Amino acid sequence: MKDQKIQVALLGLGTVGAGVYKVLESQKKEMLPKLGTEVELKKILVRNLQKAAAKVNDPSVLTDDWQEIITDGEIDIVIEVMGGMEPARTYILEALNAGKNVITANKDLIAVDGKSLMDAAKSAGKDFFFEASVAGGIPIIRPLKQSLEANHISEIVGIVNGTTNFILTKMTEENMEFADALKLAQDLGYAEADPTADVEGLDAARKLAILASIAFHSRVSFEDVYAEGISRITSRDIQYADEMGCRIKLLAVARNTEDGIEVNVHPMLINRRHPLASVNDSFNAVFVKGDAVGETMFYGRGAGELPTASAIVGDLFDTVKNIRYQCTGHVNCTCYKTLPIKKAGDKVSRYYIRLQVEDRLGVLAAVASVLGNNNVSIEQCIQKHKAGDLAEIVVITETVLERNFNDSLQILKTMSMIKEVSAVTRVY
């Protein structure tokens, strides 16, 4: 058992890095009884030494030279919170190859390059943990890899992007339109100046790739995930959803079907009684279905300085214990299967569509017949008269083949009595 102090380097001192620093400070007195050893933050890699000095008690821990860290044989653990692909990827590989354990929050990297990093950790016999890369502070990766390991997991459904969940909550509760809710999220610091990665579902797609890989024991990459954002959702659709007993959420859905893995991120109507429907504001949640456990859900803060640091320092404490007991390097890549990824046309879904149509007899029948001819059954339907000669038709379909639905949609778009297909959204 290793009793001497364990030394750590932190790469990056932005929002998350500062959070890690604070949590380590607040846990200082607890470390010896919790871990049986002390943990020292020996070096922090920053770009601007002067700017960073204000954030730490003792600026002598700061360095802008990666070589100072990688060549320091006393440093056992490197925490990477710089984000982005490079130089994060190179630093992580160099650290593992130098015999250091690595903890990261870098979803971009893991979703694309997770396998090569885990392989490097395995060869080195070192820990490589990334709990913070999905759903921030919510424990989800460790529960999937350990607590729920006796399950065949058939489905994961996540609300894993706080920005879009905040926007949809405001649109639902305060009848705001998308652009106004986005502006509010930006003003409050929940959304970035360029909100594309959040709003178009790319951030959620990265997290879903990581979750699906772990849950199904088969590699799923970012490029395998079909991603659609929320920018076309209107408060009108949210109101119709409400009339039909549903909320609209950006859901990241992974399914392990007999014909392969389905991984999709898109806005979906979800029944108000489902536990995910009441996950509001910037909260995240991950819903997991397993053959033994049944339905289970993990809920909490998916981002932010301290919640993300909670996950990172949790990983750190685990690594410290593993170093003490000489057990590092035992949680490796768990993708021992190679399952196919399902193609879009083979997928099935329920759909919500909203149409502007001529306000006259026979239109609803014509719409129903186009759907029926393409094997698309209707589950619920609302028709409302509008000002002028227009009516609005809203349909929720039964579960249908995506291919069949798209065929019927193409036909609807060519019909003169249909003035506009105003919305097409999937239903969970």
Add this chain to the structure above:
Amino acid sequence: MKDQKIQVALLGLGTVGAGVYKVLESQKKEMLPKLGTEVELKKILVRNLQKAAAKVNDPSVLTDDWQEIITDGEIDIVIEVMGGMEPARTYILEALNAGKNVITANKDLIAVDGKSLMDAAKSAGKDFFFEASVAGGIPIIRPLKQSLEANHISEIVGIVNGTTNFILTKMTEENMEFADALKLAQDLGYAEADPTADVEGLDAARKLAILASIAFHSRVSFEDVYAEGISRITSRDIQYADEMGCRIKLLAVARNTEDGIEVNVHPMLINRRHPLASVNDSFNAVFVKGDAVGETMFYGRGAGELPTASAIVGDLFDTVKNIRYQCTGHVNCTCYKTLPIKKAGDKVSRYYIRLQVEDRLGVLAAVASVLGNNNVSIEQCIQKHKAGDLAEIVVITETVLERNFNDSLQILKTMSMIKEVSAVTRVY
């Protein structure tokens, strides 16, 4: 690294034991890639060999002789799912002392005697895991001990008894009275013939003792927990709660305050928007507040054959990996503090009271003045006329000292204008 097959004994083949058997069968093909070794269920201890034979593929694994298991040097892991205090306690201690790792679902035992069992495991250098003892299939003990370990946890609030949650859900959604909902629960097999342990909050109190001990790093025993059941809740109170924006739930609440630990199980009004308020039917959930992670919640099935087995076999797989890597015995008792348990009179709470009073001027003022004189502030109040000369007053107080509230209650009970104190319930 140990590559040979790992052999396991199961003590008990009731509902949970049969679940463990089924999950092991369904995971048979996955074990080698997941664990790097095979796991064999070598012996199952049962009382009635003949009755048990129908439940297994090969009855030769059955035995009614504990000595056959404890003296078998090839058995590395014992899973105890007999329940109750004895002989479970003796068997677990004997197994640990004989150098076997132990997994149990036995909350009765852990809540009373957890420390001595964990000490025995530590001396033996063996794993002793009990994830299934709280909230069935929901991963909560491991997340508290690992993922959330970088937090100072200030509060745990659980819906940890499925029977009472089912009863309260039926009372809420179908306006049933307690006795009818209990009868339905018994008919459906959710409640036992003698429902005392569930209905009076004792089962929840045991689980809360275990959760609080882990979360606050200080031993809390079953006898430290104040427990009150749901048998006095009426559908009328549930309706008033609804008018005031609340649900009524049996909440197990543990708080780590500056003056000591508070551990209480009682029915409580909880705001409809709180994530726990929409945990319905026999589902369980545990809500955790930490200084870094913020608010987080774990939701799922708290009981049942397969959910409970999911947690047990999850523990088993962990132990198997620890045996292979010679890392058993590292997750020990985490109670390194000795915090006082707060006395009832020192506690604070919000209260809901419902009174039958004379229907005349001045009564509400008199009630308000008794409360006010005892430093009990009113937050919400409803007065309704009833048939005859009676009116009903419902009050929700602000947060007050339990002692002060009880003093005012004693006075209210002596007042001739107050015919009955019909309900007193705490508010979360």
